[in-house]
Amino acid sequence: MSQTASQPNRLAQGGQVDRTQALTFTFNGHTYTGHPGDTLASALLANGVDLVNRSFKYSRPRGIVASGAEEPNAVVQLGATEATQVPNVRATQQALYDGLVARSTNGWPDAQRDIMRWIGKLGSPFMPPGFYYKTFMAPASMWMTYEKFIRKTAGLGRSPTQSDPDIYDHMHRHCDMLIVGAGPAGLSAALTAARAGARVILADEQEAMGGSLLDTRETLDDQPAAQWLKTTLAALAEHDNVTLLPRTTAHGYHDHHFVTLHERRTEHLGDSAPSKAGYRQPRSRLHRVRAGQVILATGAHERPLVYANNDVPGNLLAGAVSTYIRRYGVVPGEKMVLSTSNDHAYRAALDWQEAGREVVAIVDARTAPQGDLVAQAKAAGIRVITGSAVLEAKGAQRVSAARVAAIDVDAFRVTGKVETLECDTIASSGGYSPVIHLASHTGARPVWSDAIIGFVPSTVAGVAASGGARGVYPLDEVLADGVEAGVNAATALGFDVTVDDADLPQVASRHEGPVCALFQVPHEKATLRAPKQFVDLQNDVTASAIEVATLEGFESIEHVKRYTAMGFGTDQGKLGNINGMAVTARCLGQSIPETGTTVFRPNYTPVTFGAVVGRHCRELFDPERYTPMQAWHVARGAEFEDVGQWKRPWYYPRKRADGGLESIGEAVARECRAVREGVGILDASTLGKIDIQGPDAREFLGRIYTNKWQKLAPGRVRYGLMCGDDGMVMDDGTTSCLAENHFLMTTTTGNAAPVLEWLELWHQTEWPELDVYFNSVTDHWATMTVTGPEARKLLTDLTDIDLDREAFxxxxxxxxxxxxxxxxxxxISFTGELAFEINVQAHYAMHVWEALFARGEAFDLTPYGTETMHVLRAEKGFIIVGQDTDGSVTPEDLGMHWAIGYDKPFPWVGKRALTRADTRREGRKQLVGLKPKDASVVLEEGAQIVFEPNHAIPMPMVGHVTSSYYSPTLESGFALAVVKGGHQRMGESVYLPMVDGRVHEAEIVSTQFVDPKGERQHV
Amino acid sequence: MFHIYCPYCEELREEEEFHPKGQAHIARPEEPDTCSDEEWGDYLFFRDNPRGIHHEMWLHAVGCRKFFNITRNTVSYEILETYKMGEQPTITAEHLAREEKNAREEKTNNAQVAEGGQQTVGASDAAVASVKGAQA
Amino acid sequence: MSNSVHVYDARTDHATVTAESPLAYSFQRSGMPAPGDASGEESRAVIGERAFLGHLILRGGAIVLDEALREVLGIGLPGRPNSLTVDADGQRSVQWLSPDEWLLIVPGDETFGLETRLRAHLGGAHVAIVDVSAGQTLIELSGEAAHEVLMKSTVYDVDPHTFTVGKGVTTLFAKTSVILRRPDASRWELIVRRSFADYVYRWLLDAGEEYGIGVARESRHEPQ
Structure with a gap:
């Protein structure tokens, strides 16, 4: 076969790429071409790009090793513009598109000319395992400096500094059966389940579905595998109970068969999602799947052999070689040596030779390999060296030769003379590891299987591994295993399943000889002295580093992992972990199952934050709750305050005479004066409102509030305090008796839902015998508070209610x-002034609100916001639960003895705790007023209070400021505070030392600063 | 993310619809005023933390707004049953321990023993039997 | 009717009083994209508000409430959890919300009369009837992609094969909750709390964008 000139390693034919179209892309600033159907990795290999990265720790040159999710080296930074930067993309999983721009993740400033090389050259003496812990930990203060440098060189990719132009979203899915992996096992399981009538989701992470069928040499029903694949996918698409999700990675398996899938919808089309029919479409989508049964048909990852310099570009997995040749028409070299422990890898040599390149030799660790593929290789004239392995790769930027010798696998030593074979590519295969990551997420412990020399997942109810994922490798068995998994899962779900064996395609059975357990290849030199033998390529963990770890006393695999950083890369050690365990086991003189494995956790491959966030961002990040008067507030230029999810007007700045807007202080002073001297209006619609009906409503109120409710007559309103059974105040509000068996409770804005839940809790769990129902009517009623000396006059003409002070x-x-x-x-009044709280159905709220303003013009009716509300209520000593209380404050601490009904017959919630020694002791922090000696001072909320300002530090702290404002009425700052024994300390001075060194003095006073007798609200 | 069967809605619903409310079967003493401070403290603050079977109260907050109980294995997170307020669990740690013991005795070739025994604390048979008031 | 409960007569003279639906501000602020695009392509998702309906919460025992409803309204309580009964002309419905709670939706001008008649019929039975008409609104969602819009929004299984006609649930919707139901095969109904209605509306427009979502104009009902 010949090759195209511009892509030296591209075969003229073969593979599933479209050679009629050229795609241009840029890697590290160089421009190349590839074809539709390529991944970035296959296109780079087609162009003969050997060096794709510098290694993490030693800065060694690295090339592409694998062809899928397990790739440790070809991890790139993607994006043509700053806003479209995506870190940590595996080139093996990134479809090529025209205009793609990628850079090496590591290798700052450049993979080709790397200033970090010197560290790599000087090498390991400077970077032993545990390097960070040992080197950078002292002095601790320097860590931030080291970290900056390490992070920059450590190759973790970088996030964009500009806002992402794309959108992402979520989709919630429910199915009977989720099948992960659309290789032969997944496909036959899906077909079986689909025919049984189950709701099936089949997800596969690759650009095309098919798994191993995409590059197999085998035939199904005497046809190329592609034919069966096409027919099967078409058959599945026919079923409307089947959802096919290509380009979709199952990355997390959570409780009770909840699996998260990351679907890359447009990543193969361009840097940013193109619009579709004029509408934005999400770049990627997170599917949140709840499944009845899950089949993990995730296949197996090939294990590389661990030999000296096995990281030099040109060292590849045997299976990846086959994939590049058969799927992409790319042959990544001229002369190849294959080092293997099994038959299956022989196909790499056969594919290589059929591509017209030279196979120097197959080096097989087994002394007498036998099997159909071995025979085929021999028949093709390929030299097979048995009982041997590649000990070492030669070459700096690219493999130049392989050093080969006979070895004794069990004794772990070299037994023969070393032969050096010239080559530019070494393919290796040490067997296969089932992809058990998702099963591990469920808590299933991996179980070692000597038969397949790998870990298989243990059984968890509702989850089944199938095919390669449980160590079943021959194609005919895999297909049958998929059917069986489909039948079992469908049966467990209650579907009637009939299987006709004739449905299975005919696959010529192929004899494969036994595999030999080879992980690390011995070298003539001891591991600690031999050239580096890499176990984890991404994190630069060598066999010698693991040996050092065990010599230093780390015996648990979890400790070895943490000490060496093995498996901590973005690839989670997909290639290296089992080899690392094998090396650990060898060093400790124990078996792999005795050594155990580390636990895989979500996510299987990195998931972009966009997909995690979905549409819960920007203006949809959190619900904004509006009152029915929101449009009015916005039109009047109100500044808003977030109270829970509510948007509440904070203050309404007016234009000053000079044309500028009032400051918050100016606006609040004006609003306060309006209420104290004229009339103001507050939108209080956010207050929680609970409708309570039933013959036992009154009894219930008596149990849940601290004060008495027996005598509250229809037409009357009472303030109530609510405590937990620990005696601490949890909410307050007014409750009105609407009729004998009917009450309306109000709660604080933030506590509307918790209080309703609290009432339900007591009713449902403790007192179900009480006949009472609670319903939220918060949103049904709009509430507007008209308050101030002029309130009555304003309302008189607008209402048919007799507002006379005696009648009402x-x-x-x-x-x-x-x-x-x-x-x-x-x-009722929260300002201390004459006040009317008007409740109307929310539909009519704007009408009433505007009518009030139309009438209010004559009175300069002033809208006020939450800030003014806070000042006015604090001047009256009215608490705000959650601001003046913090869950450790009793009604007595607040000085609200009048609201406690100790003599009520039922042991109401909170009563018992109020008789505990601690709640009765002297010296509890009690709510008081504070008047700063300097009237211009507004104390800081949260400021700590001391009695003795000259006390040595640390000073005993005796309380803190809970609320503090400037009062335009008092023309002074004032505050509410909790102070130890404060109720007995009226008139005493306390001190508030500030961070800037100033110490404020304040006098303890009553909490009622304005109208202490409470006359104004009665006028 | 749990999948929880609401005994009132009579179907499995997503965990996000529920709020966990802690250990179940904590009945308020009927005569708080006669409780010692220690008894009252136990009722208010002290809860079990078993490895294994745990009876928990949950609220179907975004749903029917009903409180109910769950028997859950705190190791495997398996929900063994859910039952309405006022009902008793059919599965308890003691009852499972008995079953496990019986199974072991029957099995001559008991190569596989369940990992970790069930702790007999929390809402065990004894605790459940002592529950009084509305939940009994 | 017993005077142990205060029944609120909310009937208002619409000749002199203007009413605003919960979505009035949203329509003004976020706009109302018309269904279908310029090329005549049909929207795959259409929403609309059915405002000013009467919403009553019924609490109590199933047997007494069922009997009273049959007598007064001609339809009974749905027999199963998470289900819905609709009257013959589709104007009145009762939905199960919890073992002792149902949502009754009727034309707005029937609300007060219905509550009065129900209370008269129920006599001294321990029930609660609560008018929440202004506290929530009903958004209709239809179109071939309607269930996909819902899949983006709610954790509940909205596959039309499993969420069959006559089903109704309270569940999560984005970061708030809704009552979601399917009164007939052609549409879904979302009952949304008033203060969250704007959030839900903006969420729907966003989630439906790729399906060319539009807002049905006829949805701006005047109060009855």
Missing amino acids: KFMDWREGHVAGVPARVFR
């Missing part, structure tokens, strides 16, 4: 109309 007293509620809308009006 403080803490009464009345029914009537406001602005023509049916309303409930509550005469």
Whole structure:
């Protein structure tokens, strides 16, 4: 076969690439061409690019080793623009597209001319295992400096500094059967399940479905495998109970068969997702799948052999060689030596030779290999050297020769004379490791199988591994195993399954000889002295490093892993882990199962953050809850404050005379004055509202609140305090008696849902005998608080309710109309002024709100926000639960003895705890007012309080400021605070040392700063 | 991410719809005023942390808003049963331990023994038997 | 009717009082993309608000409520959890929300009369009836990709083969909750809390973008 001129390693024919179209791409600044159907890796190999990266620790040149997810070296930074940068992309899994731009992840500043080389040259004496721990830990203060340098060189890729132009999303899926992997096992399982009628999802991580069928030499029904594959995929697509998800990696297996799949929808099309019919489409999608049964048909990863200099470019996996030749029409070299421990790898030599290149020799560790492929190789005239292995690769930037000798596998030594074979490629195969990562996520422990020389997953209910994933390798057996897995899973789900063996394609059975257990190849020199024998290529972990770890006393595989960093790369050690365990086992003189394996955790391959976040970003990051008056607030230029998920007007800055906007201080002072002197209005719709109905409603209230409810008459309102059974205040609010068996409870904005849940908890678990129902009506009612001395005058013309101070007293509620809308009006006050809380159905809220403003013009009705509300309530000593309390404050601590009904007959929630010694002791932190000596000072909320400012540090801290504001009414700063024994310390001074060295002095005063007798709200 | 059978909705629902509310079958003493401080502290603060069978209260918060109980294996995370408020579990640590013991005695070639025994703490038979009030 | 409960007569004179649906602000702020694109391609997902309906929460024992409903409304409670009963002309429905809770949806102008008649019929039985009409709204979703829009939004299984007509559940929707139901084969209904309605609306427009989602104009009902 000949090759195309521009791509020296591209065969003229063969493979599944479209040679009629050329795709241009850039790697490390050089421009190359490839074809549709290529991966970035196959295109790089086609162009003869040997060097794709520098290694992590030693900065050694590295080339492409594998052809799939297990690739440790060809990990690239992708993206033509800053905004489209994607780190840690495996070139073997990235489809080629026109205009693709990639760079080496490692090898700053450049993979070709790397200034880090000197470290690699000077080499291991400077970077032993445990290198970070030993070298960079002292002095500790220097770690940040070291880290910056290490991170830059360590090749973890980098995230873009600009905003991602793409969108990502999530999809929730439910199925009877999830099948991971669309190779022969997965396909036959899917077909079986689909025919049984099960809802099936078949996901496969590759660009094309088919797995090993995409490059096998074998035939199905005497046809090339591609033919059966095509027919089968078409048959599956016919079933509307089957969802096929190509380019989709199952990366995490969570509890109860919840599996997350990452579907790369447009990564093969370009840097950024192209729009489709004028609409944006997600670049990738996270599928959150809940499955009844899961079949893991994830196949097996080939294990490389561990020999000296096995990292020089030109060392590849045998199977990858076959894949590149058969699937991509790329033959990555001229002269190849194959080093193997098994028959299956022989196909690499056969494929190589059929591609028209030279196979120098097959070096087989087995003394008498026998099997159909061995015979085929011999018949093809290929030299087979038995009982031997490649000990060492020669070459710096590319393999130049292989040193080969006879070895004794069991004694771990070289027994023959070394022969040097000139070659540019060494393919190796040490057998196969079932891909058990997902099974491990479920908690299944890997079980060693001597038969296949690998770990297979243990059994977990509802999960079955099939085919290569459980060590079944011959194609005919794999197909049958898939059917069996499909039948078992479908049967477990209750489907009737009939299987006709005739459905299975005919595969010529092939004899394979036994495999030999070879992991690390012995060298003439001891491991510690031999040239580097790499176990984990991505993290630069060598056999000698593992030996050092065991010599230093690390015996647990988990410790060896952490000490050497084996398996900690973005590839999670897919190629190296088993070899690492084998080396550890050898060093410790024990078997691999005795050594055990490390645990694989999600994610199987890296998942882009975009897919994790989905559409929960930017303006959809978190729900924004609006009151029915939101449009008005926005139109009036309100600044908003987040209260839970609610957007609440914080203050309404007006234009100043000079044209600028008021500051928050100016706006709040104006709003405060309006309420104290005229009339203001607050949108209080966010308050939680709970409708309570039932003959036992009153009894229930008495048990859940600290105060008494027996005598609250219809038409009346009462303030209530709610405690946990630990006696600590958890919420407060007013509750109105609407009728004998009907109450309306209000809660703080943030506690609406928790309080409803709290009521349900007690009703459902402790007092189900009480006849009462609770329902949230928070969103049904809009609440507007009209407050200030002019409130009554403003409302008089707008309502049919008699507002006379005797007819409608403080803490009464009345029914009537406001602005023509049916309303409930509550005469309660959170400002200390005359106040009416108007509740109307939310549909009519804007109508009423605007009517109030139309009428309010005459009174300069001033809208005020949460900041003014806070100042006004604090001036009156009204607490805000969660601000003035923190879960350690009792009603007594708040000075609210009047709200505790110790003599109520039922042991209400919180009562018992209030008689404990600790809640009764003197010196508890108690809520008081603080008046700074300097009226211009506004104390910091959270500031610590001391009694003795000259005390040596550490000073005993006796409390802290909970609320603090400037009061335009008092023309002074003022605060609420908790102070030890504060109720007995009225008039005393306390001190607040600040970070800047100043110490504020403040006087302990009553919490009621304005109108302490409470007369104004009664007018 | 658990898949939880709500005994009121009578179907399996995603964990995100539920809130865990801690150990189940913690009944409030009927006479709090006569409890010692220690008894009251036990009721308020002290909970079991068994390796194995645990009875937990959950709330189907985004769903039917009902509280119910789950018997769960804290090692395997397997949910063995769910049952309504006021009902008793049919699977307890003691009952499983008995079954395990019987199985071991029957088995002559017991090469495989379940990893780790079930701890008999938490809402065991004894604890369940002592439950009083509304949940009994 | 017993006066142990305060029944609120919310009937309002719509000649003088304007009402705003929960999505009024959203339509104004986020716009209402028309269904179908310029090339005449049909939207694969269409949403619309059915505003100003009467929403009543019924709490109580199934037997007494079922009897009262049959008498007053002519339809009974659904027999199974997570299911829905719809009357003959599709205007009135009752949905199971929990073992002692149902959602009754009727034309808005029937709400007060219905509550009054139900209470009269139920006499002294321990039940609760709560008007939540203004606290939530109903969004209809239809089109061939409707269930895909839902798959992006809710953890509940919305495969039309398993979420059959007559089913209704309370479940998660993005980061809030909705009541989701399928009154007939042609459409889904989402019942959304008023304060979350804007979030749900923006989420739907976003999730439906790739299906050319549009908003049905006729959905801007005036109150009855």
